[in-house]
Amino acid sequence: MEIRIDNLKVRPRRLVFAEPVESFLFLRELAERGEVQFRGNISTDVVVTLVGSLVEVEGSLSGTVVLPCSRCLQPVEQPLELQIALSFSRQVVPHAGASEERELSEEEVGLIPFEGDTIDLRSTLEQELLMGLPQHPLCADDCAGLCPVCGADLNRNRCNCTPPIFHGGLAVLKGLKITKD
Ligand SMILES: [Zn+2]
Ligand SMILES: [Zn+2]
Numbered sequence: 557m558e559i560r561i562d563n564l565k566v567r568p569r570r571l572v573f574a575e576p577v578e579s580f581l582f583l584r585e586l587a588e589r590g591e592v593q594f595r596g597n598i599s600t601d602v603v604v605t606l607v608g609s610l611v612e613v614e615g616s617l618s619g620t621v622v623l624p625c626s627r628c629l630q631p632v633e634q635p636l637e638l639q640i641a642l643s644f645s646r647q648v649v650p651h652a653g654a655s656e657e658r659e660l661s662e663e664e665v666g667l668i669p670f671e672g673d674t675i676d677l678r679s680t681l682e683q684e685l686l687m688g689l690p691q692h693p694l695c696a697d698d699c700a701g702l703c704p705v706c707g708a709d710l711n712r713n714r715c716n717c718t719p720p721i722f723h724g725g726l727a728v729l730k731g732l733k734i735t736k737d
Contacts, residue, residue: 557600557677559613564606573677574599577619580682592689593622595633600681602640610667611644617681617688626692627701628709638688642680647671 557573574597577583586592602615618637625632645667668680700710705717 557681559604559611559675559677561606561611561673561675564604564611568603568605570601570603572599572601575678580678582679582682583685586686592686593631594685595620595622598681598685600640600677609646611670611675613640613642613644613677615640617684619685621685621689623690623693625695625699627699628695628711629702630695630709630711632693632695634690634693636685636688636690638684640681640684642668642684644668644670644675 557575559571563569576597577587577594580598583592583594583598587594596619598617598619600615600617602613605612605614616637617640618635620633620635622631622633624630643666647669695711702708703710703715703717704719706715708715708717
């Protein structure tokens with residue numbers, strides 16, 4: 557998943573990549589720790605444009621993620637399709653004597669630095685994928701979730717637990733007087 561800057565000098569390029577999850581360092585680490593699993597390839601289809609000293613990358617990023625259902629914890633396989641717009645900026649080696657500390661201009665914020673003649677997209681793309689993960693994945697819209705008392709998966713079998721009643725908090729509120737200055 558490399559962009560060669562030389563190839564962009566004449567005109568923008570469309571680049572299509574697909575690589576197995578194993579070639580992404582951080583995704584592989586997460587999978588090994590059992591936190592987030594991805595299935596199959598991570599694919600990207602982007603147009604890459606050289607604009608002055610910036611390299612603009614725009615297009616789509618897709619893959620299939622396996623996450624626990626946020627209610628019943630059963631694994632849910634979910635396709636992900638994300639739009640991406642990234643700006644890479646060539647790292648300028650500071651001149652000797654130049655002040656190291658300076659304010660970043662607005663355009664520089666959000667730029668991803670790179671060095672040399674190629675940009676490897678992998679680490680940036682895996683961060684984009686992780687930021688695009690669904691926050692509350694569900695195995696089904698009407699997933700019944702787990703029993704809060706015994707932990708039974710209510711999609712599979714009903715238990716005979718009485719749901720807990722939370723009244724302690726309200727009793728405390730009754731005795732509370734709100735005073736205004
Ligand atoms: Zn569920
Ligand atoms: Zn129960």
